[in-house]
Amino acid sequence: MSTAGITIGVLSLITVLSVMNGFEGQLKGRILGVLPQAIVSDVSGKTVRTEHPPEFIANLPHLVKSVPVVSSEAVLQSPDHLAAGQLVGIEGSRDEPLRQFMLSGSVDSLEQGKYHLLIGHSLARTLQVKKGDKVRLMVTSTSQYSPIGRIPSQRNFTVSGIFNTGSDVDGQLMVANIEDAGRLLKMNSKQMSGWRLYLDDPFAVSQLATMPLDKGWTWQDWRAQRGELFQAVKMEKSMMGLMLGLIVGVAAFNIISALIMVVMEKQAEVAILKTQGMTKQQVMGIFVVQGASSGVVGAVFGGILGVVLASNLNSILQALGVSLYTYGGQLPILIEYQQVLLVVGLAVCLSVIATLYPSYRAASVKPAEALRYE
Template sequence: MYPSISAFIGWRYLRGRSGDRFSRFVSYISTAGITIGVMSLVTVLSVMNGFESQLKHRILGVLPQAVVSLTNGDTPMKSSPPSFVSELSSAHPPQPIVRGEAVIQSASELTVGMMIGVEPKDNDPIQQYIMAGRLSTLTPGSYRVFIGQTLARNLNVSIGDKLRLMVTSASQFTPFGMIPRQRLFTVAGIYNTGSDVDGQLIVTNMQDAASLMRLKKGTISGWRLFFKDPFVVSELSKQSLPEGWSWSDWRSQRGQLFQAVGMEKSMMGLMLGLIVAVAAFNIVSALIMVVMEKQSEVAILKTQGMTNRQVLGIFMVQGASSGTIGALVGGALGIALALNLNTVLQSMGVSLFALGGQLPISINPLQIFAVIVLAIVLSFLATLFPAYRASSVKPAEALRYE
């Protein structure tokens, strides 16, 4: 049943005897510490992954993920994009886009936002977030816009109301001085992504946006690229483009946000990882106590012919088994808690979000596997010193007063 005598004795020591209550208590506390640490780490990382995934899809799914344009800004509008642009866009074919910053004014409020002009299509990323209106109503010359729910609430407007858009980059000289280009637009629809994009982004027809920004006829701001994973821009941006072409992506607008989320996830992982490390070091104290209690037994085993390596294996099996059990049980409990975390919080009467919102949960199997393996490795390393002390016991000295 056991591959070696060391494993057999090590497992017996792990279970303990009726007289070794304190040693068993310390051993159980060490196992429980690793279990709680791994469970907490798996649960917190799953929640942080959920937040990161939600931000990725809701924010980067609507904002232009990357735009390739001529360096001088006057990108010619053609029936099809250049071949190298098509090769960069992996999720959907590139689409022409006109974008710029605009001042948005309603009858009662004034704010600033980002305006993008698109060609209305059914596969546009914003389509799945539309609450009211149809994207097909953004026809050329209609001067209609889609705005986020947050922006509509801040400006106190609804569908059918008028908004004045002013573009300072297209200011023109008049007898009264420099006046920004402006025009009235009609609110044709409202979208809701559940992120801060709802308070900043406005979407209109590409030709209407180009007219407002006074772009030359037949020119656009660039070609909009689409990716299955928006984070690939960090690698794609390193590729060389043909002379005269430039690259810009979402990191210039939302890079700091995702860096903050990534740093927070790393710090949470580090702090909870320290809990696992402390629990693993508890194994050291538990094994040292066991070694001190078992000196006479170790000496007897050595007189029976057991080698130092076999004695070393006994206490490594004992300590590593405690860590392995704690890591596996903690991983299973962490997955179970993460999957039912919203139900648990609801049963406790804890409301983290308004309007019945829930914590986003995203379980990464590879990440959980790495956490469990790390906990097992730490437990194994914690057994080396006590096991070495046990293997160095000299039978004559240990049995001197027996």
């Protein structure tokens, strides 16, 4: 029963952690793949646009590439509704991450001077607009004087495409050509907001943010807008792991209780072995091996079964007729084998530790007292 308990605990822990890893990876790809992961800009807010980034940016660790970007908070207005979000001006390169999420239209439609705009499907639904409709884009960070006072910089744009990342980004992100967005922000062709950094690991921003920059440069990253979301996912993952880890803890206590029962039953046999010359360490070794074998077998079997279950979880759910998504989607599964080895290793260590007290009790048996009534 102890072995079965550890097997079930390790199996459950690996399966749930694999699903949580999948959700975290999907969020990382869908949100941080589309939003700027980090922007290094001049403190003035208007960075000189050059062909290549400064040397200190090019030498940053974890950097995959850096491209010019224009970014600002903006308000989008349709004939009937109003919504706020983030405006990002891009060059529309061939490897632009947004391309894989397009529902209609194309990133290539963002031609300079056409004033085209790509928006998420949630934002399109809120504004009740579709491809080809006109919308008014207003930027509150720059304003201009008029007879009625200062008004935000604004211009009509045409919705040329709608994307769907499957996250809340779809209700906030607006993407335009970098030149068109720059004109709206009162920038000339030689200016931009800053250098957009693509990193091999978006979570590396916590390390990069502490690195010194050249004088006159400032750093901002995705944590300002999405830090709380990923912190909540991380905490949920940790709490789920802790709760399921308690199953392994209960199984380890089963090992303790089972071994104590064995020690009580085998006191006479232990006493006979000690009278024949067996040392305390040898007696402890017998019970440690007996108890630890339950943990080792349970942890190894649980690890194997956990990987198999996680790998085939969507197929099993489909066979059982369980649909977790309305439109035939699947659970995102990401098995990290380093994590699997860590779970199995901790289960084995906990099982070995659980045997120490009963084994010590067995080694402390005094032959004379144990055999007094034999």
